[in-house]
Amino acid sequence: MCGIAVIVSGVRIDLSSLFPGSITPSAPQSEQESLFSLEDIKEALKRRGPDSLGSKKVILHSKIASSVGGQYVLSCAQGEEATRNDFLCNTNACQCITSESEEPYLLKNGLDKAKCVTELCFIGATLQLRGVNPIVQPLLDTFGNILVYNGEIFGGIYVSIDSNDGEVLKESLGKCCLCSSHEHTKACRESGKEETSVPDLLSTIKGPWALIYWQAWSRTMWFGRDAFGRRSLLVHWPTSKDPRLLLSSVSPRSSIDLGEECGQGGSNFWEELPCGIYSVSVGVSKLDGNTVAEVKRHEWTDPMLYELINWERTSVQPKPEELNVSRMKFCSRQHDLHPVNSTAVPHELGLIEAPVVLPSEAVLITLREAVKRRTTISTMFKGHAPVAVLFSGGLDSMILAALLDNCLDLKYEIDLLNVSFDKELAPDRISSRAGLKELKRLSPLRRWKLVEIDADLSNLTLETKHVMSLLNPAKTYMDLNIGLALWLASSGSGWVHEERIGNVNINYDNENCQSIKYKSEARILLVGSGADEQCAGYGRHRTKFRNGSWIGLHEEMKLDMQRIWKRNLGRDDRCIADNGKEARFPFLDEDVIRTLLGFPLWEIADLDQPSGKGDKRILREVAQLLGLHEAAVLPKRAIQFGSRIARESNRKNFGSNRAANLASAGSAEISRP
Structure with missing residues (x-):
């Protein structure tokens, strides 16, 4: 998938359920009053290089006077042949039509455009990675329900290898009941119906997703993103400047400089939508008879999902004897570990019990399965390398590359994408070349x-300005450094070094081989996000451990995991998706998170030990099991430092690294003219 958006206009949006005491602005009178248009959002999504991009409109027309606010519901899809499905729902006449424009249909049926009180315009861009038949979003079913979806389903709902996630989800959502609250859901179940609610269904999905879904019969728009925020979804809550409700995977360029006064509570125009499930129910106000759309947030209904969100670990503070035994085992395992090629799969609903296998073996098995789920190749892929790895040569990316090699047929190439702002002198360039040698020793036939x-x-003035629009609403120099590095790396456009032997080019790694211009065509990019947060890889984790011991470390890691959607994943998804690639995060697989939480904290990390040993201890053991002995002892380096963009940015924007440190450059907001 690629990107989604919706524009809701012509209706008063009631946000009192989300923001108690908020004043709801009135609906805009015309499109000209809006700060940017539908075409601006389409242009932002087109940049992602989708296979297709489409839009559909839903128009609610005040024609039928009734005690429950009956309205005509017209679904208008632009640019398709005309079809119609007529049906009745309670007192509402619902008609689904498709035409070049809604105007001819409105005139034919004696409907006045001026009385169309609400308009919802859905936009969907599709980078098709699954399914043998081409699809064009938005997806429309026979009942007038509309879905735009950006995500992958790796569990919870069955999707065959050659089926499309969005199509399968559309069918499943179409079978959901019309309940909008848990009380109604309970009553629905007690009445003997087999239908599930929308929150029930979405809570079962394993994998990254963001969606917007129009449920025609209930006049309800559902929207949200997965519990960890692995897919970007930005929201503009209505304000006096722009009273529309807007959702989009990425902000249009024209919205980047709208000013502080445009947003909710003094923030920017856009904000990251907090993870969760939301609904907008369109009806008539009992007070004044005007059309109003009430926004509500719904709880996840899967108890196991709550366990992951709460990120509670049963064993945090070790007893001295437990820690001593663990360290003795760790030291002995450094000598005894050997490559493991087990294909065992953890039980879908639970953990591998610690007595069955070592913690590192359990994590390896679960991680391998997470990579396999994310790299199962559809028959639509032919020839080129289907999967690439964001590659620094460090611990996390080496593990992902080795596991990808385990899971991917040898006929496919694997692209390792490495970015440097200091050519061959950048630490990540040095470690990536060393990592390539280690991978080739392990898998010489690949x-x-x-x-x-x-x-x-x-030389990146225009590129920097563009990446700033992708970062929005993130706005610090650290965000810009990371975003620019990710954006350039995910472009896949660089050089490979090859030695020519006869008529064959052999990928080589010494200084005497020739450099060949190359652009990776891989559409799937494996990224190591989540490894540091879950396994204590950051310097601040060591600081918290030193100041607050094990409890302090646990609380800092929990904070990192519960804010990763806002600080990292939305930003990273937008920067990578702009290059027509889909980021996938095996370390943030639900089973991987559950497995890591199932072991004592001192088995995950032991920060009394030196850097390169105690931090991310369990992943270092995983690397040893994979035969990655050199990568297993590498220290942590963030992409902005390993690529040396932080150094160059500090010099450019602050004059020197020292001046940047004095100005706290990492958290400083970007200076815009």
């Missing part, structure tokens, strides 16, 4: 391609 992407920050 055709590995280390794609070296070199950049000069002083």
